[in-house]
Amino acid sequence: MERAAVSVDDLSKHFGSLVALDRLTFEVRPGEVFGLLGPNGAGKTTVMRILTTILHPSAGRAEVLGHDVVREAGEVRRLIGLAGQYAAVDPNLTGRENLRLIGRLSRLARSRIRPRASALLHRFDLTAAADRPVRTYSGGMRRRLDVAAALVAEPPLLFLDEPTSGLDPQSRNALWELIRELVSDGTTVLLTTQYLEEADRLAERVVVVDQGRLIADDTPAALKARLGNTVIELDMGERGRAVRAAATIEGRLGETTEMDGSRLRLPCRNAFAVLRGILNLLEADGHVPRNVTVRESSLDDVFLALTGHRTRAGPGAGPATRGGTE
Amino acid sequence: MTTTTTGRPLSAERPSSRIAATVRDGSAVAWRNLIALRRVPRLLVFSTVQPLVFVLMFRYVFGGVVSPSLPPGVSYVDFLIPGIFVQTAVFGSMNTAIGLATDMQTGLMERFRSLPMARSAVLVGRTTADLARNVFVVTLMTAVGFALGFRIHAGVPAFLGGVLLVLAFGFAMSWIFAVVGMGVGDPETAQAAAFPVLAPLVFASSAFVPVATMPGWLQAFANHQPVSQTAEAVRTLVLGGPATGDVWQALVWDAGIVAVFAPLGVWFYRRVV
Known part of the structure; x- marks a missing residue:
């Protein structure tokens, strides 16, 4: 059997008396887009931060491409790219400088950094703005640069934490298109979203998380069929x-x-x-x-049936109509 | 563009040692911080205007009162400029806290933490960039001092030695504020937390006035704290006299501060709740 890209086993995280994650178990297969779905505060970002070595779990274990996220954190960092829900790029640097900085810090060979930055700027439609400070960018441009930054080192595994929250429909569609292209390149993508539509459109498999607990693990189609379609x-x-x-x-x-x-x-x-x-x-x-x-039936209906409550924004609303942070 | 992402990522280079990694990654981060300094001039303007105001204010407002209590033959501007250097370095170190706290708030720190870079690089890059800024500000204040009548009395090499001592002290203070910045995590709090600590250190010292004019209990503090000892060492290097003892004391302070706060700062950076 092929090795899992991400393997999460009985993972828990406590912040004081707050249980952020409660014995989560799931696996992401290589080359798939995997959705981590849940409302604000469900624990999605905590999972992402543990898998990207930023947080330590309180109990249980997690492996990324066969490497333990605690004991082999350095090895894990070489294999992943992270784009957060906050556009974590330096506003005072230009787009190109941001990508080159990430290239240097990812230990790319110097000769590869420049062409890699240019290629990504082109691919993400940022060439015209490449040499302007990022603080002059629109929200959509920042988000594209953020995803581009996560791709500088060509990581085989990409973490996208609410990649389109707060974006207008056009930017969101453009980003979805890019994510689909990535997958056709063979990159494994783990994305979190509170937008059911997003998971439905992008993810081959989803786990639904509510209040730190896993409440479903299936394909979007099967989840909908389980309920009645x-x-x-x-x-x-x-x-x-x-x-x-x-x-x-x-x-x-x-x-x-x-x-x-x-x-x-x-x-x-x-x-x-x-x-x-x-x-x-x-x-x-x-x-x-x-x-x-x-x-x-939409995943919204599924969510309601599984958790007994709606996602916070209610049914039918598209990602563009809300700005979401967790 | 096609990518082959099934196997290994591009990041294949591994530095030969931990120190090489720190230097390489730290200089990348310092480069990034210095670009911000050039591109957002107000960052630099604020850190130069404040010592300028201080030097003018002390020279012309307090100079007359202080002069009689100075050792004979020493003019107040010669007494003041070394103190201003040290004060500049101390207040400038607040920027280290503000810069790091800002990176935490914007989420840039999260990205850095997920990269295969040296764990000390973000802090080394920040304190190094702040050191470079201090070089600029001290150079400027030297020029201003000369315009106001400040003169070197013990030769240029000794004066440059004094400047290096100021920079070393500023660098040490930056590590204290690196810990403050990592600890509080937001720039406003960092600034608010810094001032009540820094003000007594700078004013209850020999930076601007001779300690002998203070009440006895305050002298005990003022004589033994690092701002005074650094100011005294720099002053001796500028005005002349036996400087070795003062210089050693100042260097011991710097080494001690870095030895405690640099590992503490890196621990804060690594600390993953």
Whole structure:
């Protein structure tokens, strides 16, 4: 069997009495994009900081490409690239100088640093701004430079901590495109996100983390299928009607519903039959819904089903509509 | 561009020893800090305006009061300039704390920690860059001193020796503030924490006035703290007289400070909660 790119075994981290990570176990396969999904404060960044040797675990162990992150931290640092959710580049240096600094500190041969910096600036569409101080860059440009900086040493394993939080849709799409290109090069990517859409679009496998605990480990498709791949939403117009309708549906059809204000949600497998049953039932009761939506279930629905609460920003909102830091 | 990223990364070079790694990585970080100094001129302006104000203020406001208590034949400007050098170096060391705390706040420190660089390089690079800044400021203050009537009395080599002593003291103080910066982690707190410690060190010393004018209990402190001892050593080197004892005392302070605070600073850097 091929060696795991990242192997996390029973990993815990305590900060005083706060349990940030609670016995996490998962594996990342070489060459895949692996998503670490969870809301703010779930522990995603703590995992990243342990895997990139910045933090020590309190218990359990973690290996990166076969090297223990505590005992062989130096070896691990040679093999990884990190782009944080804060654009960790020096605002007073130019884009080119930033990349060259990282090149020198990554111990690249001097003759390779210049061409490598130029190539990355070109690839990340920063050539025109390459010799301007980074403090004049837009948020999207900084973020691209940050990812470029993580790639200077051509690491076989790349850590992206909330790579697109706070970016506009165009910059986000551009960055997603770049990440997909990287993967086709063979780079393994471990990314954290609180945007379900992002995990859905990029990751081949995800683990869902909530309050430091692992609550799911699967492909996005399988997670959605586990729940039922269709969601019916009924807008009853007001909360009282929604409560009565929920009681009717659960009592007579045995389908579980989730209520959100005047709206009812039903994850299900055979949407057509269920919907026909519901509408007949409600019509007979004189409670016709104001609006009916049938859609494919999103990871948001999955998250709600797994944790019992929504991701903080609620359903449907895209990454661009919120700025997120953890 | 195609990358072959299945096997080893590009970072293949390994320095021959730990010291080589520190020098190499430390100079890369120092280079980066010095670029910031050139590109954000206010960083340099602030650290030059303050000693300029001090030298003018002490020369013309307090000079008349202090002069009678000076040893005979010593002018106040000759007494003052060595003190100003030392004060410049001491206050300048605050920048070490502010710079490191800023790097922690922006997340740059996290990136450095994830790189295969020497664990001491970020601190060495910062204190070295601050040393270079002190060279600039001390040179400037020498020129200003000359314009105000300051003269070298014991020859240029002794004067240059005095300047080296000032720089060594500034470098030692930078290591204290490297620890402060790593400990507090944000620039505002670093600055606020530094001043109440530095002000008594600088003012309850022989930097600006002879210690003999102070009350006895304060003299006991003022005579034995490093600012006074460095100022006295530099002063003797500039004005003439037997300097060896003072110089040794100052150097022992510098060596002692670095020996304690450099490992402590690196420990703070490595400390992974």
